[in-house]
Amino acid sequence: MLQTRLLDIAVREFGAKGIDGASTRGIAAAAGTAMSSITYHYGGKEGLYLAAADHIAAQMAREMDGSLDVQHEFASNDPIAARKHIHHLLSTLADKMAADATGDWSLFIMREQLAPSKAFDRIYAGVMGQMLEMLANLVCIASGSRDPRAARIMTLTLFGQVMILRGSRAACLKLLDRDAIEPDDLTDIKARLRVNTDAMIDRLTADERGTQ
Structure with a gap:
């Protein structure tokens, strides 16, 4: 699923580079989606960062x-x-x-x-x-x-x-x-x-x- 892949990549990029160092454009490109998809679903970098945190919480719950x-x-x-x-x-x-x-x-x-x-x-x-x-x-x-x-x-x-x-x-x-x-x-x-x-x-x- 595209959104899951996007969030997986976002977690990896934010974890490696921090919110300031990570590029939402790079995250979108790695996920094979347009930058507008991040803006539409999450409003921007901060929204994506919080969504990545929610994604981690969900992964931890499954684990x-x-x-x-x-x-x-x-x-x-x-x-x-x-x-x-x-x-x-x-x-x-x-x-x-x-x-x-x-x-x-x-x-x-x-x-x-x-x-x-x-x-x-x-x-x-x-x-x-x-x-x-x-x-x-x-x-x-x-x-x-x-x-x-x-x-x-x-x-x-x-x-x-x-x-x-x-x-x-x-x-x-x-x-x-x-x-x-x-x-x-x-x-x-x-x-x-x-x-x-x-x-x-x-x-x-x-x-x-x-x-x-």
Whole structure:
């Protein structure tokens, strides 16, 4: 579909060059459409940029499809089930961050992380924000913590362990002495994620019991 191709190219160009460096004329030409198509559908470069952000949010939702369905854990308030889903969520995210397919929109997101605009608000309003809120809630259930701020701080550290696979890809490959993250590497990384996650949840549980 032409609009999907146009948005895919826009994400790639904006991610690589930023909104100021990317050319809407070049984006239109690469997509095989006229410049007037961008003006008609999106109003111009800023409109296309926001549409690219919405496109990324939709892609992220498809990539994480099913991973955010944890109604049972919230309804039952089950610490074991909550911990299990935290592991599943982080493992799924690690798979996505290690995959080359996420490269184009990851560059776009990293630019927005450094200099947030309305585009970041649109991305965060989608699966990114939902996932972080869910992780924080699951941490509370898994640890028995009644301190939402402590759970959110832990969520940042859990999330950061996975995001390094994309945000610091070059450093990861240098340290592992690899040209690409191999399946065995990813298996070991996810095993370490589980160990780290359990240790942090156990520590928060102990802290909670110590305050009672």
